[in-house]
Amino acid sequence: MNDAFQVHSDPELWEKLGMDVARFSGMPAMLTNAYKNIFLSQHNRPSKMAYFDDMVANIHTGRIREIYDAKQGGKPVVGTFCVYVPEELVVAAGGICIGLCGGAQGSIADAEKILPRNICPMVKSAFGFKVGKICPYFQVVDLVYGETTCDAKKKTWELLDRYVPTHVMEIPQMKRERDKRLWLDEVKDFKAAVERITDTVADFDAVSAGIKTINAKRFALQRLNSLRHHNPSPISGRDMLLIEQIAFYDEPVRFAQKVHELCDELEQRISSGDAVAPTSTPRIMVSGTPMALPNWKLHYIIESAGAIVVNEESCIGTRYYKDLIDEGSTDLDQQLERLTERYMKIDCSCFTPNDDRMAQVLKEYEASGAEGIIDYCLQFCHTYNIEAVKLREMCEARGIPFMSIETDYSPDDMGQLQTRVEAFLEQIRG
Secondary structure, three states, X not given: OOOOOXXXXXXXXXXXXXXXXXXXXXXXXXXHHHHHHHHHXXXXXXXXXXXXXXXXXXXXXXXXXXXXXXXXXXXXXXXXXXXXXXXXHHHHOOOEEEEOOOOOOOOHHHHHOOOOOOOOHHXXXXXXXXXXXXXXXXXXXXXXXXXXXXXXXXXHHHHHOOOOOEEEEOOOOOOOHHHHHHHHHHHHHHHHHHHHHHOOOOOHHHHHHHHHHHHHHHHHHHHHHHHHOOOOOOOOXXXXXXXXXXXXXXXXXXXXXXXXXXXXHHHHHHHHOOOOOOOOOOEEEEEEOOOOOOOOHHHHXXXXXXXXXXXXXXXXOHHHHOOOOOOOOOOHHHHHHHHHHHHOOOOOOOOOOOHHHHHHHHHHHHHHOOOEEEEEEEOOOHHHHHHHHHHHHHHHHHOXXXXXXXXXXXXXXXXXXXXXXXXXHHHHXX
């Protein structure tokens, strides 16, 4: 374990952002301890993970300072909650796009002073970060872009707008031609909204550059995910999850470069047989709801029980980066159509019917060499919870070991989940 690792503090910067500094001051020490136990306790990690460790060490300082300084220099900051919001257009207009989903238990009490208790923990966590003034990313944004993928979200955005300007993007719940036309109009509205706050019109060349930048980031993640599928795996599921989470916060060009540097190392490790776990290690694919930073609970349980996570079919995983945008458009209208088509390929459970997701889960299961699927659902996420019925039926028909879990961010069910995961792994081992 790296005893020198420490999540840094910057109370002066936090004060400028209007945060509750006294309350937030204990966060770095808590995150330091959790990160050491979950990540730095691993053996034989790739050396290029040092960059991502450093990102966490500076998650509330150095990276926030970069964003704050860019904002002071005239680059507006747009916060988003969903992989359906096209970050390419934020980049094209000269803005900075960062993810704001909440993955921590600590802010939920703040949210529950206003919101009902029986809604998604991710929605409550994110809302609590803002109303409690305990997230520097939420404090630095100029505009928040929400969407209508679930009822809890779309109603929470109405309340969030009282604290920070919030624009809502309508996401159709079906994928017919008429829905594509609606979606395209929403994308055009999003472009216009971003251009208003950036005071810049994103023309064909600017949108082309934005598409190339985000395509490059997604391609780097595709390469990394393909390499982790090797058996024995050259990188742990925990480390892969961390990188996927950082993708929503880091500067995209630098991030892609660092991911490729890690991929180069992983290729060398594969060639030399240098792995993080033996070939006989049970290989698990996780599907379901997203795991926002710092939600590392399930991966930690699975890998502490002696397995390795080899794929995430979720919004924090492959749904975010599996598809690229065609860069061969000849005019702006065609660019926006192809961008919309790319986003329509994301298989969120908010859609009906959603048979494409069943096919995608099976495709990723086979490509990853997984030996079982654990479907992860946050409490009160009804669409994913119900869709798990179809996933289970598909897996049973094909003899694929399957387990579904429903949980939140608290540690209260850690023991129960550990027992269930251990039993599931015994089933796989036979």
